[in-house]
Amino acid sequence: MNKTWNNKAWFLVLPVLLLVAFSAAIPLMTVVNYSVQDTFGNNEFFWAGTDWFDEILHSPRFWEALQRNLLFSFIILALEIPLGIFIALNMPKKGLGVPVCLVLMALPLLIPWNVVGTIWQVFGRVDIGLLGRVLASLGFDYNYVRDPIDAWITVIVMDVWHWTSLVVLLCYAGLVSIPDAYYQAAKIDGASRWSVFRYIQLPKMNRVLLIAVLLRFMDSFMIYTEPFVVTGGGPGNSTTFLSIDLVKMAIGQFDLGPAAAMSIVYFLIILLMSWIFYTVMTSSDADS
């Protein structure tokens, strides 16, 4: 759509601008402030330059949390994207099954995140949880409180449970936009199921898949509540992701300087990712 150039449109954007300035820009400036200053309380601040950034970028604690978070995001994408595509391909396309599937599959997306944590905490407990009890009776030594591997598996399965539906819904939306004629043509040509997927369905899902990948990456990269409720970042530090570490540092230990510096680094990574997201989205907007 060709748009008219009109700078008065700024007035329409003004409310949003003020609102977001209050809820994003001002708080962010506080963070920037803390990241370059030191304080001993009493509202006295001393210029600290880039000390905190040095400290964060050289602290193994930050790099370990970052590595854990990247690994987590990678595993999440590797599991949820293929699984989401597979389920979307097998969803009913007609009849009563459609609304039933859509509503039931969307259900986990609307559960408060700490309740998601609670559900899995309870579900996985060896003493009272269905999963924990069943695994124990099958002879598995499963205990997410004690064993780091079990904790990771629990957190990952929980995330798959929580968010795969997002990928399914997006892919499904892409699939239903494919006109019947495409399938009929493929049938006449005698195309195999694989080539129908590869040359008709996958290209049509391209755009939504992109959105799914990027959203899942972002959200898994800033995950906080769910693993915090289930494992509290433990055992040890094995499930301490960036956000958990940040909150621990800022609110638990009140190390404002390092926490602020870490926030900035964290935010810059997110900013870079958002920019990639935006560029890809707007260029595919232009294509369509």
Next chain:
Amino acid sequence: MDQEHQFKPAGRFSWLVSTIYIVFLLLPIYWLVNMSFKENGEITGTFSLFPQNPTLRNYAVIFNDPSWYNGYINSIIYVGLNTIISVAAALPAAYAFSRYRFLGDKHLFFWLLTNRMAPPAVFALPFFQLYSAFGLIDTHIAVALAHCLFNVPLAVWILEGFMSGVPKEIDETAYIDGYSFPRFFVKIFMPLIASGVGVAAFFCFMFSWVELLLARTLTTTAAKPISAIMTRTVSAAGMDWGVLAAAGVLTIVPGALVIYFVRNYIAKGFALGRV
């Protein structure tokens, strides 16, 4: 032609995949519901797939204790406030983005997106200090405003997606017919994008409802959300699993109720209005 077949290239057993997936989704929820109808003794003492002595005691605890049910009221209040603020502010902005080009529009649109992607953990402490300075701590409006951080950008993106689907000729015709901008917007444009407004409101509701970190940081007692009150079940007398489960079940209900109305638009909302 064989309609059924061409729609289901994946084959005869495709229903099985959806079924298994839905069972996987519902099993943990079922376990929570199951627990919410049990006595604590039964939860910790025995192992059963159904409550042996179904009881409503856990729900009674919640509905008879103001400190419990006020949590739900608090959550509903700030979620409602946030939804109204976000959608109201986003409507004109989305219109501007979908219809006009103006100085810095692309940068602004991008900047909004970065806020949707910003980790709440980064904002927890500065929010606390900012709202302390304004005396807003422990008020519903504080949480509502804080959630605008990610909901306003989301609402703008979703609404912009829906608005761009409305042909520009409609605007032009209305202006020629002598409609003023506000009158056109309310009388003609709003009904055309009604479903978009509904979807945007639903997503604001949803993301405000599921968020805990900011809501918990900004409240102490008077505006404490239900999800933060749930941590109370850990006491000296041990864990009150039954009440925890009942409280959890009650937080799932509002989402489950509204989801039916937006089932066909959920994907569009998650795609930020771009499917």
